[in-house]
Amino acid sequence: MAFTIDRPHVRGRAPRRLWRGAAAVLTAALFGAVGTVLPAAPAYAAGPAQLVYISNAGAGTVSAVDPATGSTVATIEVGSAPTGMALTPDGSQAWVANGASDTVSVIDTATNSVAATVAVGRTPQSVAISPDGGRAYVVRTADPGGVDVIDTSSLVVTATIAAGSFPDIAGLSPDGSRLYVGNFTSSTVSVIDTVSNTVTATVPVGNAAGLAVSPDGAHVYVADYNDNRLSVIDTASATVTATVPVGSLPQNVAVAPDGGLVYVANRGGNSVSVVDAATNTVVATVPTGAGTSGVLADPDGTRVYATNTFVNTMSVIDTATLTVTATVPTGSRPWGLAMGKAVPPAVNAIAPDRGPITGGTTVTLTGSHLTGTTAVTFDGTPASGVTVVDDTTVIATAPAHAPGTVGVSLTAKGRTVAASTYTYQRPTPTTTAVTPAQGPASGGTAVTITGTGFTGATAVAFGTVPATSFTVHSDTEITATSPAATTAGPTDVTVTTPAGTSTTIPADRYTYTRDTTKLTADPLLLSLSPGQLNINLKPSATLTDTTTGKPISGATVKFTVGTSTVCSATTNAAGNATCTGAIPVLTVLLHLGYTATYNGTPALEAATATAGLIRLG
Secondary structure: OOEEEOOOOOOOOOOOOOOHHHHHHHHHHHHOOOOOOOOOOOOOOOOOOOOEEEEEOOOOEEEEEEOOOOEEEEEEEOOOOEEEEEEOOOOOEEEEEEOOOOEEEEEEOOOOEEEEEEEOOOOEEEEEEOOOOOEEEEEEOOOOOEEEEEEOOOOEEEEEEEOOOOEEEEEEOOOOOEEEEEEOOOOEEEEEEOOOOEEEEEEEOOOEEEEEEOOOOOEEEEEEHHHOEEEEEEOOOOEEEEEEEOOOOEEEEEEOOOOOEEEEEEOOOOEEEEEEOOOOEEEEEEEOOOOEEEEEEOOOOOEEEEEEOOOOEEEEEEOOOOEEEEEEEOOOOEEEEEEOOOOOOEEEEEEOOEEEOOOOOEEEEEEEOOOOEEEEEEOOEEOEEEEEEEOOEEEEEOOOOOOEEEEEEEEEOOEEEEEEEEEEEOOOOEEEEEEOOEEEOOOOOEEEEEEEOOOOOOEEEEOOEEOOEEEEEEOOEEEEEOOOOOOOEEEEEEEEEOOEEOOOOHHHEEEEEOEOEEEEEOOEEEEOOOOOOEEEEOOEEEEEEOOOOEEOOOOEEEEEEOOEEEEEEEOOOOOEEEOOEEEEHHHHHHHOEEEEEEOOOOOEOOEEEEEEEEEEO
16 A cells, blocks of 8 residues: 655745756646657567556556557556656566655566655656665655655655755765756756755756766766766766767666667757767767657667657667567656666576487576577587577577587677576497397307497497407497306396486397306215115216306305216316215116216306216125
8 A cells, every 4th residue: 555654845836947857747738749659669678577657647547668668557547647667676667756645655576556755855857876776766856856865665755955046956976975967947057965965065067957877877967958078077077078069958868788889868959869888979860759858778778769749658778779569558748767677687597417429409498687699609519499488488409519517698678698507428339239149148259249339438348347458449439348147038138328228129139158068977885794784875967057167166066876866066277176975885886976966047058967877796
């Protein structure tokens, strides 16, 4: 809900001075100024909340205009005869001086509604906000004229500063330490120290109707209304160092964000003069509409807005061509202009953040204020297919690049910001064949692997077991030595590089076969005694892996005579198994031989051997 804070002030008996807005109404009535409103045309793509606020002195309203479409998104009722206005540094509020209500309206730009009304001195004309947003300086013209200083938190007038005669315009130095006040009747500019709230210098100029401070604070540009000129004040010496002839009845001044150009609204000339700040010469005059009173340089530097008081329009000027690209309808008798500072784009995520060196990956950048994005670059190389989805999302196609991590940048509305980093990787390897496609479980087979993307390979595996060794011959060929397997059967051969691991397919299959084995049993000499029923035998056998030619240790060998088990033994390091066991003499006499049996493992085949039992005597 809007509320009003009243500040007591004394109104004198002297008649009020003629307010220039009222004089303008009279001028329009006398001369019958007429203008043609052209269809609104979008000049550029503006980001959300980048609205132009226009005070309509004849309607007691402020229009919030979307410069992208030329449409009025809100009409806000304020006080009577609103003129000068300013936005707070964070853009959350617009302060409007109501010249015939002796108030200032505070507009909440989030809701575009009046949040507060502050009573000030007679006939307020303009407002300036300190860089920290803590103070509002309201210039008033009458009884007597001066500057009311308002605490923006408490909305209380904390000081009143005397200036010259009929002060009507003000501007702050970039650091907020000095306030420059243009005095129309006394033809001066008062320089005020904002710490002590005292005038420290007075600079003679013409009838000061408009005023602007350069971005570096080195100059103040003053529109000398009745002299049809622009005075240039050097702030270091507080003296006028140049005067520039401009159009008829210069009313207001704006400076480009980079300080290179100065724009002067010529109320009588129905135009905007463009002044080169380096040479102090007019480089162009742009025809606008009747009664051009207000002028504003867009913070992004690409446009200038000018209010045409007599025909109720706003002209949009393209600063590249210095031509009017759109004429936007406004409320009655538009005057002041304000716009928030351009918000730079910001990117807080990029996905995916890596891709192949061949490029072609569709990348999504997310963040804020991305409307108006014109370019995305990867290490300086432009991406293709840059598409603005909305104010928070942009998609682009990554270009080709050498392997490595590179910076990604995004450009929107003339501002380039670092977006993130993106890692270029070689393509994930692929395996298309292995030769030979099988080998013994004991390993040691030289296997040739063919495929793609092998350069920089860091590992080759047979299943989950790393190859004993491998050599990368080219991007398409590797030779690897198969490791030993614990079981026979098929397994996938994979190749790993920094880009990833090859996907398993039937073509990469390698089959382990069981190693062949051999048992060698030694004949056994024995002697029997008459009447002997049992005999102790000590059979022996050697187990060999015939695939590798090496003895097999740790294997169990069982010895039998016929169907009777003599004993079982485990092979030693030499592959030999020996044990002792009792067996009936009758069984020995029936078979006269024994059998050694090895049952095998998943990686080794089974084997058997027989040997004779040789009776002595």
